[in-house]
Amino acid sequence: MIEDRNIRERLKKHGKLPRHVAIIMDGNGRWAKQRGLPRIAGHREGVKAVRDVVEGCGELGVDVLTLYTFSTENWRRPKEEVSALMKLLLRTLQREIDDLVRNNVRLMAVGNIDHLPSDARKGILDGIDTTKDNTGLILNLALNYGGREEIVAAVRRVAEKIQAKALKPEEIDTEIFGTYLYTAKLPDPDLLIRTSGELRISNFLLWQLAYTEIYITDVLWPDFRRHHLYQAIEDYQRRERRFGKVSEQLIEDTDPQVRTDSNI
Numbered sequence: 001m002i003e004d005r006n007i008r009e010r011l012k013k014h015g016k017l018p019r020h021v022a023i024i025m026d027g028n029g030r031w032a033k034q035r036g037l038p039r040i041a042g043h044r045e046g047v048k049a050v051r052d053v054v055e056g057c058g059e060l061g062v063d064v065l066t067l068y069t070f071s072t073e074n075w076r077r078p079k080e081e082v083s084a085l086m087k088l089l090l091r092t093l094q095r096e097i098d099d100l101v102r103n104n105v106r107l108m109a110v111g112n113i114d115h116l117p118s119d120a121r122k123g124i125l126d127g128i129d130t131t132k133d134n135t136g137l138i139l140n141l142a143l144n145y146g147g148r149e150e151i152v153a154a155v156r157r158v159a160e161k162i163q164a165k166a167l168k169p170e171e172i173d174t175e176i177f178g179t180y181l182y183t184a185k186l187p188d189p190d191l192l193i194r195t196s197g198e199l200r201i202s203n204f205l206l207w208q209l210a211y212t213e214i215y216i217t218d219v220l221w222p223d224f225r226r227h228h229l230y231q232a233i234e235d236y237q238r239r240e241r242r243f244g245k246v247s248e249q250l251i252e253d254t255d256p257q258v259r260t261d262s263n264i
Contacts, residue, residue: 003227004056004226004227004230007227007230007234008056008059008060008230011060011230011233011234012060012061014237016237017060017061017062017237018062018189018191018213018236019062019063019064019187019190020062020064020065020066020186020188020190021057021062021064021065021066021189021190021191021192021193021229021233022065022066022067022189022191022192022193022205022208022209022212023053023065023066023067023068023192023193023194023195024068024192024193024194024195024198024201024202024204025046025049025050025069025221025224026194026195026220026221027195027196027219027220027221027222027223028042028043028045028046028220028221028222030042030196030220031045031046031220031221031222031223032045039081040081040085040088042220042221042222043084043085043088044088045222046221046222047088047092048222049222049223049224049225050067050092051096051099052224052225052226053065053224053226053229054105054137054139055103055226056225056229056230057137057229058104058136058137059226060233062137063138063187064137064138064140064186064187064189065137065138065139065140066110066140066141066142066183066186066189067140067141068204069089069141069142069143069145070085070089070111070142070143070144071142071144071145071146071203071204072111072112072144072146072149072203073146073202073203075144086116086119086120089120089123089124089143090119090120090123093124093127097126097127097130097131100130100131100134100139101130101131101134104135104136104137105131105137105138105139106131106132106135106136106137106138107124107127107128107130107131107139107141108138108141108186109128109140109141109142109143110140110141110142110143110145110150110182110183111143111144111145111146111150111182112144112145112149112153113125113143113144115144116143116144124143140183140186142205145182145204146203147201147203147205147206147207148203148206150181150207151206151207154177154180154181157180158177158180181207181208183205183208188208188209188210188211188212189205189208189209189212190212190213190236190241191212191213191215191232191233191236192204192205192209192212192213192214192215193217193229194214194215194217195217195219195220195221195224196217196218196220196221197216197217197218198216201214211241213236213239213241215232215235215236217232
């Protein structure tokens, strides 16, 4: 659409694009319930939103898009729904892989994927291998993922290193600890989007979201499209990210003249 293209060019011209966008895709069940449909119908419709947002991020030049696809808590859902979700994941990967390759998208996954059903796990690993040489957008799926579980797993690995005398306790800082997380090779998210109006982060990227800008929309995930993504990024571009500093310090950091004058 011409309008989407105009907004996209305006966002690019602004120059302050998020490198990493993370999304909690919420509202599939409510979308289906509003229409008298089974919950899985909402999940199927949500795939269309994923496709559109992936394309939108690729066109904008976003480096990483992380999607909260299946949490450790989602195993508590009815077995029929969990089974249908795993089948939908596999079918979607098989159907979309050619487009990912064509669009230079690299697939990654974070979480304990070893505990996924064997066919779903194989589909993920095959997709990762097929796209490993792509250099465009990284599509990072959080699968069987929980933020607390990730931190505990990282602590265990650190403890093992200390026990093996390969690491000293006094050497551990936030940077070192971050290398033991699932997302060690990725930048922290700049922008978190949550759909359906819920005001929580639901055990998602607890460590990585420390300074992430959060955007909440009432739009249910199956209805979410790239123009909603653009609205979130426009809102992000209007914000001042201080990382503990004050506004005046940010001006000094970015304005060469201010820095020069302050040194006189």
